[in-house]
Amino acid sequence: MTSKIDLGLALLDMERWYRISLDREFRVLELCGQKGGLPLSGLLTGDRFLDHLDQKGQEAFLDGVAGSREGRPCNRLLNLNDGTPLEIIVVDRDKQLDLFFCNIKNRLNSLGRLSIFYRHFLTSPNAICFTSENGEILDANRAFLDLYGYQLSEVRGENPRILKSGRQSPDAYRELWQRLTDPEFGHWTGELINRKRNGEEVNVLLTVSSVRRTNGELIGFIANALDITRRKQLESELSGCNLELMKLNRLKSELMAITSHDLKSPINAIISRIRLMQEEIDEIDKEEISDHLQKIVEQGMRMTGLINDLLDLEKIEAGNFELNSERTRLPSLLRFCIDTHLPTAHEKGIDILLHAPHPGEPMRLDVLKMEQVFNNLLSNALKFSPPNTTIEVSYLDEGSGSPKIVTVRDQGPGIPETVREKIFDRYFQVEQKGGLPTRAFGVGLGLSIVKNIVDLHSGRVSVSNHPDGGCIFSVELTDRGTIRSAKDVSALVVDFHENFYQPLRRHLDKKGLTSFQAVRLEEAKRLIDFEQPELIFFGPQELNSGMLALIEPLRQRKEERPLLIEICSDGDSTVDAELVDEILIPPITETEIDGLFKDCQFCHAHPGEKS
Structure with missing residues (x-):
């Protein structure tokens, strides 16, 4: 049952209706509801109702009257002259018309507001x-x-x-x-x-x-x-980043503590030896002094190495670590690194053997950085190799176009399989300082530097355990490297009659390119096979059947194809234009040499670097 309060609320919400009676000429016969106040200002008995409506309102009223004559009430919406909106119901009672109407201004305002709300809902x-x-x-x-x-x-x-x-x-x-x-x-x-x-x-x-x-x-x-899907993803990523930052902050704190310890040890050793020398300065001989000084130098070099490792890693992570490559051969580079570590190895009774069956192809490498790679791997092997064991360094090269692989095997403790993938992470040994007691040392930067340098050379480094014990670190370089500077390029000048080599050599030397001269066909073949030059110059006189047979396979190469340049004094080439890449007419300019160098860079770039 509806309560009195609900009924009162319903009555308050009801619109007030009025009634007037009109004759057939639409004059007012009777006004009802005057106590409440009609919404028709100035309407009196005898007034013509149409005179109080605007033009469209009159048309709507007449249309309603016509509709009511069909025996049913008819309602219309219309406006008074002052713009007041009304809803009317016309009832035809034969001799007169009864007109029921109400002011719908509030209703239209409510509908307008509802329309706004609905448009907001839709859009x-x-x-x-x-x-x-x-x-x-x-x-x-x-x-x-x-x-x-x-x-x-x-x-x-x-x-x-x-x-x-x-x-x-x-x-x-x-x-x-x-x-x-x-x-x-x-x-x-x-x-x-x-x-x-x-x-x-x-x-x-x-x-x-x-x-x-x-x-x-x-x-x-x-x-x-x-x-909020994207927001939740970003929140998750942000949370992960915050956790990573907290982890890095903790690791850096531990790194600083361990770095301080690693620096403190050689400093204390240096101070101790200096104090000992001071106390015994009058008693020790030159040989003992020399031995103390040598130990001080070694401790100083140890500190320098640690600081350089830290600086190198910061440069790599900041993207400021640039490679200064040049032509070199891995076996000779390995031999140099091994010679550097032989004195330390002999002190521990350790042999270092190099297995390199041939000199290897010329590679475009940053020699100093690759020395750092192999020195770190050898230092790592020496650190964990027991006395009277052997470290084996092997160079594997199956010929032109094949990967070049260097392995360093020691006979020390192996690395658990569960952590091998992490061994090259920057802070790994800090994280695992309790988990790898037989292999972990210091701040663990050396192997991280190895990986970063090898990555910069588009190579890869990995580690495995040998079935007979010990670790094998492998460095794989998939190609000869990218041409970054003139030091990476060599030129072969085939000049049997020495007509143009000397002036051409001056331009090549000024650009920084390494050049070789071949005065016989056999010499040209040997230099092509051994040096694998990126530029080959020759004159018309050198293009005999033997030379043509020599350069034809070079033109068919898909990788590391040299540029073939003919030096033609009179500008009239005697060979098929498709046989050569360029024809130069003396005097040759520096601009032409610059252009050839850029062509070399493009031809020997990795697919992603060509643009």
């Missing part, structure tokens, strides 16, 4: 839907349909449960319904994981509000969802 970037009190979806906006991938016909009449992903705790839904059904709250806001039509999950920030009548009766719900 809102938030996903919004209306449901009945039973949870059936009545309407949904475009953002809702786009977010979940449905058509309106597919969701209308359905329950929002079609969006459940099954990932949400039941407690969240219990809290939602408790708040919505409680008149004291009537709304709920929280994050849910919903599911799209195609099965994809979407994170939403959802606000659901209950809609009630003035008497508190629940008539439906409005749900407003904001897609």
